[in-house]
Amino acid sequence: MIYSYFAAMKSYEKLLEDNKEWAHNKVKTDPFFFDRLLHVQTPQFLWIGCSDSRVPPNEITQTQPGEIFIHRNVANLVVNTDVNLLSVLDYAVNHLKVRHVIVCGHYGCGGIKAALTNHDFKHVLNMWLRNVKDVYRYHRKELDDIKDEDKKVDRLIELNVKEQLMNLAKTSIIQRAWQNEYRPDLHGWVYDLKDGIINPVLEMKAGTPIDELYKYGDL
Numbered sequence: 001m002i003y004s005y006f007a008a009m010k011s012y013e014k015l016l017e018d019n020k021e022w023a024h025n026k027v028k029t030d031p032f033f034f035d036r037l038l039h040v041q042t043p044q045f046l047w048i049g050c051s052d053s054r055v056p057p058n059e060i061t062q063t064q065p066g067e068i069f070i071h072r073n074v075a076n077l078v079v080n081t082d083v084n085l086l087s088v089l090d091y092a093v094n095h096l097k098v099r100h101v102i103v104c105g106h107y108g109c110g111g112i113k114a115a116l117t118n119h120d121f122k123h124v125l126n127m128w129l130r131n132v133k134d135v136y137r138y139h140r141k142e143l144d145d146i147k148d149e150d151k152k153v154d155r156l157i158e159l160n161v162k163e164q165l166m167n168l169a170k171t172s173i174i175q176r177a178w179q180n181e182y183r184p185d186l187h188g189w190v191y192d193l194k195d196g197i198i199n200p201v202l203e204m205k206a207g208t209p210i211d212e213l214y215k216y217g218d219l
């Protein structure tokens with residue numbers, strides 16, 4: 001018990017130590033690194049990804065601080081009542097003027113796997129994962145026909161990314177930006193934990209026609 005307490009303390013203290021070393025090394029190789037980032041933030045990309053610790057956006061795209069605006073949640077969902085996500089989207093599109101919004105899922109996603117079970121994860125997680133179950137229901141015919149369980153999960157992961165991209169296009173935030181400034185393009189990607197490669201699964205260029213039902217005529 002005592003040992004594990006100290007072990008835990010050491011692990012988070014190490015984060016702070018490593019941070020100091022990182023900051024020191026940054027300045028050593030690039031003396032103006034922090035000065036440059038201090039007053040301006042002009043990322044071209046908004047990244048909506050899974051919270052999974054194995055999919056760190058900057059590391060897998062070899063980007064630096066300042067290059068990607070990031071929002072992450074369980075199973076990289078775009079939920080139209082999620083004030084957190086919509087605030088990030090609004091800020092990224094209307095203030096940072098990003099040119100690309102990326103929804104990046106990943107094969108082997110625990111959130112997607114959990115949604116495929118009938119397990120009761122209790123209130124909040126049940127509510128969240130319900131969105132993934134809905135994606136399954138929209139594509140039930142295709143998914144039910146896949147007998148291999150892993151392949152079924154992988155396909156649902158791809159379909160979920162596509163569905164979240166469409167959820168973005170349904171927002172007035174994206175529709176207004178498409179109409180007035182012809183940006184941002186939307187990109188649906190899936191990262192493969194096995195080899196580290198990102199596979200594009202859907203692209204929606206700015207202005208891509210969407211179902212009439214979701215269009216706002218008085219933007």
Ligand SMILES: [Zn+2]
Nearest residue numbers: 050052109110
């Ligand atoms: Zn995940």
